[in-house]
Amino acid sequence: MRISKNILIFLLIIFFSSLSLNFSTLFKNLNSYLLKKSNRVETTVKNIVDGDTVDSSDGERLRLYEINAPEYPKDCLGVDAKARMEELVFNKKIQYEKIGKDNFGRTLAYIFVDKLLINEAMTEEGLAYFLKGKTVTENSLLIEQSQNKAKLAGRGVWSSFCQTKKVGCDIKGNYRPADNTRIYHTSDCYNYDKITIKPGTSDRWFCDEEEAKKLGFTKSKDCPK
Numbered sequence: 001m002r003i004s005k006n007i008l009i010f011l012l013i014i015f016f017s018s019l020s021l022n023f024s025t026l027f028k029n030l031n032s033y034l035l036k037k038s039n040r041v042e043t044t045v046k047n048i049v050d051g052d053t054v055d056s057s058d059g060e061r062l063r064l065y066e067i068n069a070p071e072y073p074k075d076c077l078g079v080d081a082k083a084r085m086e087e088l089v090f091n092k093k094i095q096y097e098k099i100g101k102d103n104f105g106r107t108l109a110y111i112f113v114d115k116l117l118i119n120e121a122m123t124e125e126g127l128a129y130f131l132k133g134k135t136v137t138e139n140s141l142l143i144e145q146s147q148n149k150a151k152l153a154g155r156g157v158w159s160s161f162c163q164t165k166k167v168g169c170d171i172k173g174n175y176r177p178a179d180n181t182r183i184y185h186t187s188d189c190y191n192y193d194k195i196t197i198k199p200g201t202s203d204r205w206f207c208d209e210e211e212a213k214k215l216g217f218t219k220s221k222d223c224p225k
Contacts, residue, residue, distance in 0.1 A: 040095040040112070048090055051081025051127055053106065056094075063106040064119045065099045066143050067128040075198055076162035081127040088118055099135055103178070110139055123147040126156020129196060157198070168207060173217045175202035184212040189223035 047055035051069025054062050069085070070078040089111065096109040111118040117139060122128035124146035132140065151158045172195045173184045184206060185192045197203045206212040209219065 040097050042093065042095050044093050045089040045091065048082055048086045051078065051085050051122065054085065054089060054111075056096075061106045062096055062109045062111060063102055063104075064122070064128075065108040065110055066131055066133045066140060067119050067123055068131050069122060069128040070157060070162075070198060077127060077157055080156075081122070084122070084125065084127050085118075088116075088121065089113060094118075099133065099137075108133070110137075117142065119143050120146045124149055124155075126150035126153075126158050129157065129198075157196070162198070169205045171206035171209065171212055172197055173204045173206050173212050173215070182215070182217040183220045184209070184217040185220050186223055189220050191220070191222050 041058070043056040043058045043060070045054045046057050049055065049061070050072035052064045052067050054064075056062055069081040070076055072078040072082045092113055095112045096107075097112075099108040099110070102108055119128075119139065120143050123130050123143050130144050130147040132144070150156060154160070156162070170187050171184055172192065173182065174195050174197070175182050182202070185195050186209070197205060206217070212219075
């Protein structure tokens with residue numbers, strides 16, 4: 001029994017369509033499996049809160065882990081940081097790795113667009129500060145190194161546009177919102193060079209230690225006694 005040419009073509013179309021659908025389903029299942037194995041969640045960003053916080057389509061408020069962008073809109077480059085975050089992730093499909101929750105109930109996460117780690121990109125462009133988290137991962141070093149690159153290049157918050165200080169006043173008073181503490185560092189403190197003073201925040205320069213103490217700042221434990 002001979003099969004007509006038209007019927008043969010029709011059967012081939014059905015066969016390849018079925019094969020294509022099977023491959024598509026297989027790819028989706030494989031992608032879902034790999035996401036679960038890598039502890040990543042795929043979603044879309046629907047709102048930008050500021051330079052380090054976004055809202056996803058699955059109802060999560062994501063706080064980018066281990067970075068702290070200038071506060072929007074009052075901090076130096078706070079508006080720029082939010083605008084850059086919008087360029088990078090708004091209305092885009094992202095993947096995020098959940099690290100935990102912060103004190104405000106936000107999901108701490110590393111965010112990826114394709115292979116780009118957004119946490120790292122923001123610090124490398126000088127639009128966020130690196131903050132070492134309680135949970136150290138393989139990405140922690142990448143983000144810290146990206147901040148060092150921004151510092152050396154004088155980009156963003158490390159530029160002369162944001163880094164200012166009074167003549168003769170070299171004591172750094174740093175406010176830590178995570179635990180609501182105020183710490184000051186003198187120039188002989190171990191971590192002095194790592195401390196940054198962010199204009200428009202509760203951080204400030206002091207000319208002497210008594211001035212710092214009167215405003216509720218305590219000397220850092222890493223300073224010589």
